[in-house]
Amino acid sequence: MPRIAYFGPQGTFTEQAARRLAPGHELTPAETISAALAAVRKGEADAACVPVENSVEGAVAATLDGLAEEDPLVAVAEELLPVHFTVLVREENAPVRTVASHPHALAQVRHWIERNLPGAQTVAASSTAAAAVAVQRGEYDAAVTAPVAVEHYPLPVLATGVADVPDARTRFLLVQPPGPLPAPTGADRTSIVAAAENRTGALAELLTELAFRGINLTRLDARPIKGNFGLYRFFIDFEGHLTEPRIGDAVAALRRRCNNVRFLGSHPRADGVAPTIAPSAANEDFTGAADWVAAVRRGETA
Amino acid sequence: MPRIAYFGPQGTFTEQAARRLAPGHELTPAETISAALAAVRKGEADAACVPVENSVEGAVAATLDGLAEEDPLVAVAEELLPVHFTVLVREENAPVRTVASHPHALAQVRHWIERNLPGAQTVAASSTAAAAVAVQRGEYDAAVTAPVAVEHYPLPVLATGVADVPDARTRFLLVQPPGPLPAPTGADRTSIVAAAENRTGALAELLTELAFRGINLTRLDARPIKGNFGLYRFFIDFEGHLTEPRIGDAVAALRRRCNNVRFLGSHPRADGVAPTIAPSAANEDFTGAADWVAAVRRGETA
Numbered sequence: 001m002p003r004i005a006y007f008g009p010q011g012t013f014t015e016q017a018a019r020r021l022a023p024g025h026e027l028t029p030a031e032t033i034s035a036a037l038a039a040v041r042k043g044e045a046d047a048a049c050v051p052v053e054n055s056v057e058g059a060v061a062a063t064l065d066g067l068a069e070e071d072p073l074v075a076v077a078e079e080l081l082p083v084h085f086t087v088l089v090r091e092e093n094a095p096v097r098t099v100a101s102h103p104h105a106l107a108q109v110r111h112w113i114e115r116n117l118p119g120a121q122t123v124a125a126s127s128t129a130a131a132a133v134a135v136q137r138g139e140y141d142a143a144v145t146a147p148v149a150v151e152h153y154p155l156p157v158l159a160t161g162v163a164d165v166p167d168a169r170t171r172f173l174l175v176q177p178p179g180p181l182p183a184p185t186g187a188d189r190t191s192i193v194a195a196a197e198n199r200t201g202a203l204a205e206l207l208t209e210l211a212f213r214g215i216n217l218t219r220l221d222a223r224p225i226k227g228n229f230g231l232y233r234f235f236i237d238f239e240g241h242l243t244e245p246r247i248g249d250a251v252a253a254l255r256r257r258c259n260n261v262r263f264l265g266s267h268p269r270a271d272g273v274a275p276t277i278a279p280s281a282a283n284e285d286f287t288g289a290a291d292w293v294a295a296v297r298r299g300e301t302a
Numbered sequence: 303m304p305r306i307a308y309f310g311p312q313g314t315f316t317e318q319a320a321r322r323l324a325p326g327h328e329l330t331p332a333e334t335i336s337a338a339l340a341a342v343r344k345g346e347a348d349a350a351c352v353p354v355e356n357s358v359e360g361a362v363a364a365t366l367d368g369l370a371e372e373d374p375l376v377a378v379a380e381e382l383l384p385v386h387f388t389v390l391v392r393e394e395n396a397p398v399r400t401v402a403s404h405p406h407a408l409a410q411v412r413h414w415i416e417r418n419l420p421g422a423q424t425v426a427a428s429s430t431a432a433a434a435v436a437v438q439r440g441e442y443d444a445a446v447t448a449p450v451a452v453e454h455y456p457l458p459v460l461a462t463g464v465a466d467v468p469d470a471r472t473r474f475l476l477v478q479p480p481g482p483l484p485a486p487t488g489a490d491r492t493s494i495v496a497a498a499e500n501r502t503g504a505l506a507e508l509l510t511e512l513a514f515r516g517i518n519l520t521r522l523d524a525r526p527i528k529g530n531f532g533l534y535r536f537f538i539d540f541e542g543h544l545t546e547p548r549i550g551d552a553v554a555a556l557r558r559r560c561n562n563v564r565f566l567g568s569h570p571r572a573d574g575v576a577p578t579i580a581p582s583a584a585n586e587d588f589t590g591a592a593d594w595v596a597a598v599r600r601g602e603t604a
Binding site (some may be wrong): 053054055056057058059061102103122123124125126165199200201203204205207208210211212214215216217219220221222223224226232234276278 | 355356357358359360361363404405424425426427428467501502503505506507509510512513514516517518519521522523524525526528534536578580
């Protein structure tokens with residue numbers, strides 16, 4: 001049975017995503033995102049589940065950096081989870097004076113706490129699950145956690161579905177070493193990372209290779225390259241699957257312009273959105289044009 | 303005397319940056335980045351000092367979102383601080399079992415703690431200064447703080463200049479309501495934010511407007527627009543000053559393509575790096591060409 005490492009501890013949103021991405025598989029929590037990826041690189045796990053993007057907080061830096069560096073890992077699936085928190089308390093019907101959670105989680109429920117637990121002091125914990133553990137130990141009165149936490153930490157539930165931004169979502173990836181690509185579904189996402197040359201227009205050229213082929217970006221993140229202030233890697237997600245002629249053509253052009261392009265995966269989109277295809281930019285247009293050139297080269301037509 | 307709000311509490315890197323950006327001015331800590339910006343918008347402060355970018359952690363989301371939303375604020379100066387931490391302890395020569403700090407700070411000194419305080423448990427605090435306060439109260443044995451913290455929290459110093467990545471740096475901005483721009487120095491940075499239309503090629507077109515005028519990007523960040531998963535704002539920094547003909551020409555083109563472009567400031571670069579100017583892309587080339595068109599329109603030449 002494949003073993004899945006996930007960014008733990010138990011009882012976090014990432015565990016919830018891992019259960020949905022790899023149902024019935026053996027799930028092992030890792031202490032950090034970097035440890036989850038290392039477990040796959042060392043062969044201790046077959047795949048890793050890590051968060052990649054949150055609609056409020058933005059990109060998850062540790063995941064992007066972890067995929068760009070060291071041995072290649074490729075995303076084969078993604079999951080989109082609504083960020084709705086559950087508030088667990090030490091004691092039912094007792095006053096709540098302290099609320100613990102990860103600082104990112106506290107930032108996403110600040111208004112809810114002001115309205116529902118006025119005067120409560122917020123305390124930073126290393127994860128939503130660590131906050132639940134601290135409440136169990138009697139250190140704080142309440143913890144803001146992932147819904148799955150209640151299965152590991154049997155504390156009274158004060159509230160569920162808690163979120164200041166009601167449609168906040170986090171996207172998770174299941175990554176593994178390079179191997180056969182997942183089959184294209186017609187609603188796929190492809191991801192690459194490239195360290196563009198530090199010269200005028202380098203990034204504009206990469207994006208224009210995609211735009212001129214009618215390929216729609218779904219995300220672009222710039223991350224500083226450690227120890228090189230002012231030098232960046234660009235993480236580019238776009239519609240389509242590498243097996244499609246139009247996408248293969250574009251990715252080859254990116255690689256030609258930038259030989260440190262790394263492929264980060266082609267997999268179905270969790271939201272099922274199909275690509276928009278511009279005129280003259282369909283796969284048949286690409287194969288039709290390539291067939292015509294081949295026929296001209298063979299002297300069959302002109 | 304101008305009043306400066308900064309992202310506090312006292313004793314953080316942002317206070318240190320504010321002292322350098324506004325020496326001798328009245329500095330008032332704000333509890334959050336958003337509160338520091340709000341103080342300026344409400345007229346309670348004349349300017350705010352906030353972090354915008356860290357070479358390890360990347361962009362500071364709260365600052366970018368806070369500048370893109372609500373009334374315009376414009377950066378008039380920047381400061382670049384090396385991220386070298388000071389480790390304060392409760393008691394000299396006592397064993398250190400617990401080390402508190404902001405999770406971002408702990409992430410940047412993890413290797414140092416493993417080597418120098420093996421076995422110590424790390425504890426998340428809401429800021430580096432809050433960790434120092436907790437150590438003063440006797441809750442933890444050590445705090446990882448900004449160098450300036452020692453002036454506010456007189457605790458024994460265990461180590462200074464602590465950093466896993468030796469050249470990590472954070473960039474800070476001094477922002478205020480729109481007004482006269484700082485004079486150009488020949489080594490300036492201009493920043494804008496644009497919510498590119500959600501269609502193929504929209505971002506490539508914006509970047510190409512800059513690239514075709516030979517203007518070098520210094521940073522590009524994509525931030526999700528709250529409540530719109532998959533819709534992004536692009537924060538674009540580039541070399542030059544809005545008063546230069548080449549930069550004015552480019553920014554007008556960006557505004558023409560995207561009427562929600564907002565100007566975030568033109569100010570001297572803290573690193574003093576002068577722009578690279580491509581052939582035919584100097585200010586004299588722009589004014590020379592405009593003068594020629596004007597002369598042709600007047601019928602004086604052809």
